[in-house]
Amino acid sequence: MDFIHYLESVIKVSGILKEELHKLTKERIVKKGQLIIRNGDRCADLFFVEQGLLRGYYYNDDKEITNWFAQEGEFATCFYSFISKAASYENIEALDDSRLLQLPYCSLQDVYIRYPETERIGRVLTESYYIKLEERLLSLRFTTAKERYDNLLVKNPALLQGAQLGHIASYLGITQETLSRIRAKH
Amino acid sequence: MDFIHYLESVIKVSGILKEELHKLTKERIVKKGQLIIRNGDRCADLFFVEQGLLRGYYYNDDKEITNWFAQEGEFATCFYSFISKAASYENIEALDDSRLLQLPYCSLQDVYIRYPETERIGRVLTESYYIKLEERLLSLRFTTAKERYDNLLVKNPALLQGAQLGHIASYLGITQETLSRIRAKH
DNA sequence: GCGTTTTTTTGACTTACGTCAAAAATGATG
DNA sequence: CATCATTTTTGACGTAAGTCAAAAAAACGC
DSSP, rough: OOOHHHHTTTTTOOOOHHHHHHOOEEEEEETTEEEEOOOOBBEEEEEEEESSSEEHHHHHHEEEEEEEEETTTTTEOOHHHHOOOOBBOOOOEESSSSEEEEEEOOOOHHHHOOGGGGHHHHHHHHHHHHHHHHHHHHHHSSSSSSHHHHHHHOOOHHHHHHOOHHHHHHHHHHHHHHHHHHTEEE | OHHHHHTTTTTTTOHHHHHHHHHHOEEEEEEOOEEEOOOOOOOOOOEEEEOOOOOEEEEEEHHHHHHHOOOOOEEEEEEHHHHHHHHHHHHEEESSSSEEEEEEEEHHHHHHHGGGGGHHHHHHHHHHHHHOOOOOOOHHHOOHHHHHHHHHEEEOHHHHSOHHHHHHHHTSOOOOHHHHHHTOOO
């Protein structure tokens, strides 16, 4: 799924807008292990993963906590920083050699103003991310560590290949040790 | 803070749009204890609390879990149901005699289409609710029960008047018993 | 004001998961 | 392929908060 196709699934994208977006958007190739956003910096770009895998994480009490993964065909950004223009508390790291599209905040705002119909994309996307976050909160609060792991195993087995145990564990809200014990019992 | 003033803080609201919104919006008076949305029903309205206090809650394992409170000047809806048109898993209850403004989903969609600049309100509002939810998740995950209570005490003392202990407790992600013990130690 | 229901508190006990530490497995590098 | 670093597993023990149950306090209806 490429960027323009994704947008076309949400709104009609005119030829002019397509061209405009193509101009504003920059392709970026990153290597496995590369840090794309460092916490403390402002995250002023919206990324779209064309190929590869990204991880958003932060530190809590000196421990790395993975907040999200972005797989091919998904958006990625430090949402809080991107929206509020404040410094990011998250880091973004490439877990694989990846090809990204990069759209600066100011370009996006510009598009919003010049093509008001794009506000709809922003709204619909944000709504869908809200729903996902709500589901995540419910799952962290009311399901056991094992249920969350089993659920991920079913819903996103690809992730368990690309990311390592510690990343998955903190993403699921548990320690590495606990996840290892869960796996040991099949 | 009334509805129109709130909107005006986000975008310019033309006279025509104001009138339009006034026409589409219905005032609704509800009594303390009244159920406004029942889970299983679709929540097809966006509410704005002009006066009073609402509570959104759901059941998990036969236990009531308070998901949010909406105080004066705030919006309230079963977000998931409102966005997706699916049945709501939440209930909405008035914790006080309240005066609400009620805007139906279809009217809102209509406004979005006829006044594209309002998409911006939808987007900005959703963004701000996303950030709040993110903060909520972090707080549930990384702070102790006592820290969460102390924090609420500072940030929203009014809530501790209007709502009862059980509501507050499940909102903070703890049991009533635990919250009672926290309070006992000043 | 008195009895009934609802809400809050207190107590004894349980539990899922965390912590700390060390061993085993895996993988990268010259 | 031997070495060193990183990742995963295993073990012993700790703890914040949950559960169940019953008493105390507050709120409500008549």
